[in-house]
Amino acid sequence: xxxxxxxxxxxxxxxxxxxxxxxxxxxxxxxxxxxxxxxxxxxxxxxxxxxxxxxxxxxxxxxxxxxxxxxxxxxxxxxxxxxxxxxxxxxxxxxxxxxxxxxxxxxxxxxxxxxxxxxxxxxxxxxxxxxxxxxxxxxxxxxxxxxxxxxxxxxxxxxxxxxxxxxxxxxxxxxxxxxxxxxxxxxxxxxxxxxxxxxxxxxxxxxxxxxxxxxxxxxxxxxxxxxxxxxxxxxxxxxxxxxxxxxxxxxxxxxxxxxxxxxxxxxxxxxxxxxxxxxxxxxxxxxxxxxxxxxxxxxxxxxxxxxxxxxxxxxxxxxxxxxxxxxxxxxxxxxxxxxxxxxxxxxxxxxxxxxxxxxxxxxxxxxxxxxxxxxxxxxxxxxxxxxxxxxxxxxxxxxxxxxxxxxxxxxxxxxxxxxxx
Ligand SMILES: Nc1ncnc2c1ncn2[C@@H]1O[C@H](COP(=O)(O)OP(=O)(O)O)[C@@H](O)[C@H]1O
Ligand SMILES: [Mg+2]
Ligand SMILES: [Zn+2]
Numbered sequence: 001x002x003x004x005x006x007x008x009x010x011x012x013x014x015x016x017x018x019x020x021x022x023x024x025x026x027x028x029x030x031x032x033x034x035x036x037x038x039x040x041x042x043x044x045x046x047x048x049x050x051x052x053x054x055x056x057x058x059x060x061x062x063x064x065x066x067x068x069x070x071x072x073x074x075x076x077x078x079x080x081x082x083x084x085x086x087x088x089x090x091x092x093x094x095x096x097x098x099x100x101x102x103x104x105x106x107x108x109x110x111x112x113x114x115x116x117x118x119x120x121x122x123x124x125x126x127x128x129x130x131x132x133x134x135x136x137x138x139x140x141x142x143x144x145x146x147x148x149x150x151x152x153x154x155x156x157x158x159x160x161x162x163x164x165x166x167x168x169x170x171x172x173x174x175x176x177x178x179x180x181x182x183x184x185x186x187x188x189x190x191x192x193x194x195x196x197x198x199x200x201x202x203x204x205x206x207x208x209x210x211x212x213x214x215x216x217x218x219x220x221x222x223x224x225x226x227x228x229x230x231x232x233x234x235x236x237x238x239x240x241x242x243x244x245x246x247x248x249x250x251x252x253x254x255x256x257x258x259x260x261x262x263x264x265x266x267x268x269x270x271x272x273x274x275x276x277x278x279x280x281x282x283x284x285x286x287x288x289x290x291x292x293x294x295x296x297x298x299x300x301x302x303x304x305x306x307x308x309x310x311x312x313x314x315x316x317x318x319x320x321x322x323x324x325x326x327x328x329x330x331x332x333x334x335x336x337x338x339x340x341x342x343x344x345x346x347x348x349x350x351x352x353x354x355x356x357x358x359x360x361x362x363x364x365x366x367x368x369x370x371x372x373x374x375x376x377x378x379x380x381x382x383x384x385x386x387x388x389x390x391x392x393x394x395x396x397x398x399x400x401x402x403x404x405x406x407x408x409x410x411x412x413x414x415x416x417x418x419x420x421x
Contacts, residue, residue: 038145189316
């Protein structure tokens with residue numbers, strides 16, 4: 001992609017009112033734009049990251065045996081009445097009537113809808129287990145939308161729902177999702193903390209939250225500065241008085257941001273919506289359910305919270321909007337531009353996503369923007385380099401620069417990106 005033909009509206013200054021680093025950087029790097037409080041558009045760079053994250057999630061969900069579906073946002077209220085959640089979730093539910101007087105809501109989550117679906121198709125133990133997931137927009141009338149896409153009224157969630165014969169099956173489905181979540185977050189470059197949680201309005205028993213340490217988080221975890229342990233905050237926590245389970249040192253309290261949540265639901269939804277099956281013993285039983293959510297759009301913010309420096313975002317390779325950026329320093333110099341284009345095409349021919357900054361801007365502006373948008377590697381092409389056949393390779397994460405002969409640059413990038421040649 002040529003920068004001049006693309007749409008990357010970077011901002012030099014921090015927009016007023018954006019407190020969280022992730023909020024500031026996602027606006028400054030031209031990832032998202034606010035339409036109204038809690039409602040965001042994704043611009044090309046932001047959408048690229050979103051698509052990359054979704055692709056990681058799809059791979060891991062499919063690998064874990066879940067199948068993708070796409071459920072509606074518009075839900076008839078009657079289904080929500082059957083489970084009683086029209087009441088328990090009324091504070092976040094966006095409700096209205098259509099012209100025919102049908103009572104509808106915009107789905108804040110999809111347990112009801114998926115259970116209604118399963119009830120129509122699954123009738124025998126032979127069809128179980130089933131795990132269905134989707135990546136889709138959720139609507140929640142959040143009283144306080146905060147920190148940009150971290151807490152929005154309209155956001156993207158990956159939600160999966162498992163249906164099993166018995167508790168043993170549920171445990172197995174739950175473990176598969178639990179492990180898939182660990183792989184997903186690792187591939188997104190995150191160092192997560194998993195804590196057992198309260199299952200709240202969802203119903204059910206066991207539940208775990210996947211969190212990252214972040215000052216904007218609304219949850220709390222315990223951390224041990226001495227050995228690096230992190231985990232659930234003890235119920236009787238006291239600063240200085242609680243000991244690390246690993247090294248016995250004093251624990252401190254840290255804020256954490258929830259990015260994923262898994263629940264063993266049991267039969268709450270299958271009972272209310274009559275999702276039953278005939279078991280091997282000839283008895284009719286409710287399906288045993290689990291549900292598994294990842295805040296896909298929040299994940300973008302969580303990654304920025306955890307992976308940035310004073311200059312901008314530091315994307316991990318797997319979810320970076322581009323893998324390599326070629327910086328042509330003097331675009332009016334034919335030799336520089338020729339070499340930059342040659343390298344750009346070389347990268348693309350190897351299947352890499354490359355961005356060529358071909359703007360007629362100062363080198364300073366280009367370096368600043370490159371650091372702001374956080375592409376993992378940059379090849380810098382200048383006059384001297386073009387004359388001597390040497391280019392510079394900058395590593396966004398370590399901030400280090402190495403010089404290479406022009407004809408090695410593409411191979412070196414491939415190697416650094418783990419695509420060895
Ligand atoms: N308002 C929101 N904006 C963005 N992401 C959200 C929002 N609410 C929830 N999420 C994401 O969806 C995931 C699953 O949602 P859930 O556990 O039902 O949310 P909550 O814990 O806020 O009730 C959360 O872990 C979080 O990452
Ligand atoms: Mg939650
Ligand atoms: Zn410790």
